Amino acid sequence: MNAEEINGKCIIFSAPSGAGKTTLVHKLLESSNQFAFSVSACSREPRVNEIDGKDYYFIGLEGFKQLISENAFVEWEEVYIDNYYGTLKSELNRIWSEGKTVVFDVDVIGGLNLKKIFKNKALAIFVQPPSMEILEQRLRGRKTESEEKIQMRISKAREEMNRSSEFDVVVENNILEKAVERVKILANEFINQ
Numbered sequence: 001m002n003a004e005e006i007n008g009k010c011i012i013f014s015a016p017s018g019a020g021k022t023t024l025v026h027k028l029l030e031s032s033n034q035f036a037f038s039v040s041a042c043s044r045e046p047r048v049n050e051i052d053g054k055d056y057y058f059i060g061l062e063g064f065k066q067l068i069s070e071n072a073f074v075e076w077e078e079v080y081i082d083n084y085y086g087t088l089k090s091e092l093n094r095i096w097s098e099g100k101t102v103v104f105d106v107d108v109i110g111g112l113n114l115k116k117i118f119k120n121k122a123l124a125i126f127v128q129p130p131s132m133e134i135l136e137q138r139l140r141g142r143k144t145e146s147e148e149k150i151q152m153r154i155s156k157a158r159e160e161m162n163r164s165s166e167f168d169v170v171v172e173n174n175i176l177e178k179a180v181e182r183v184k185i186l187a188n189e190f191i192n193q
Contacts, residue, residue, distance in 0.1 A: 001074045001089060006121055008096035011035070011187050012104045014111030015127035016157030018138040020173040024127055025105045027180045028187055035187070036100040038091050040110075041067065041076075043084040047144055057088070075113040080152070085110060101191050108160040111167065123190040125183065126167035130174040132157065 011028075015021035029035050041057040043064040052058045059067065064084045068076060076086025085107065095102045104114060108126070115124040129135040135157055139150050164170050169186060173179040 001092075001117055005089070006118060007093070008099075008101060008121070009191055010038070010092070010102035010104060010114070010118055010122045011190065012106065012111045012114050012118075012122055012124040013127060014104075014106055014108045014124065014160075014167065015173075016108070016129065016135060016160045017153045018135045018142075018157070019127045019129040020138070020176070020179070021127040022105055023176065024171070024173065024179060024183050025103055028183050029103060031184050032188075034101055034191060035103045036095040036098065038087060038095065038102045038104050040104075040106065041073075041084075041086050041088055043082065074117060075110060077107075077109055077113070079107055079109075087114065101187075108163050112163065115167070123169070123186065124167040125186065126164040126170045127179075128161070128164060128170050128172045129157075130172060132161075 013021045013025050025037065029037055039053060039055070039057055041059050041064065043059065043061040046052065046055070046058050050056065061082055061084070064086070067073060072088055072090070073086040074089050074092060076084060078084050087104070092102055104111070106114065111124055115122050129138070132154070136154055139153055171179055171182050
């Protein structure tokens with residue numbers, strides 16, 4: 001996406017899996033109708049309780065590769081083998097046409113890629129867990145993944161934590177209410193600049 005195609009602002013939330021970024025995103029979206037969630041596309045199957053078009057666009061591996069070839073994404077990446085995630089240009093244009101600020105809930109590499117694209121039109125927030133031990137407890141508490149997947153996410157989280165300084169701001173998600181307040185203040189200051 002080039003500068004002429006950017007028609008609004010966006011707020012990027014990134015974090016290791018289990019840090020609580022999705023909860024913070026939902027709280028921000030509930031706080032004001034100025035914000036709208038950018039639904040990412042992915043190649044994986046939906047998890048229990050995930051809804052197509054609300055949580056993600058579940059387009060399958062072949063569908064995802066087709067959209068890559070059509071240059072339909074602002075950014076995309078292969079997060080795990082044959083497990084793709086990306087941001088559709090059409091999704092951003094839909095939100096900006098409504099006069100709203102786009103809110104992203106993406107992994108760390110996706111967040112950094114989006115910040116490079118949107119530069120000063122984006123506020124990039126890294127959501128940090130209080131500790132790796134608490135992150136592991138949260139991942140296990142979900143009871144949605146195998147031990148192998150949990151270990152893979154923990155390993156990836158260690159790498160991602162080292163990238164936090166590349167974001168505009170780091171918000172520690174230790175006490176949820178405090179993290180929510182901090183996010184609301186940051187988001188409102190940014191859109192009112």
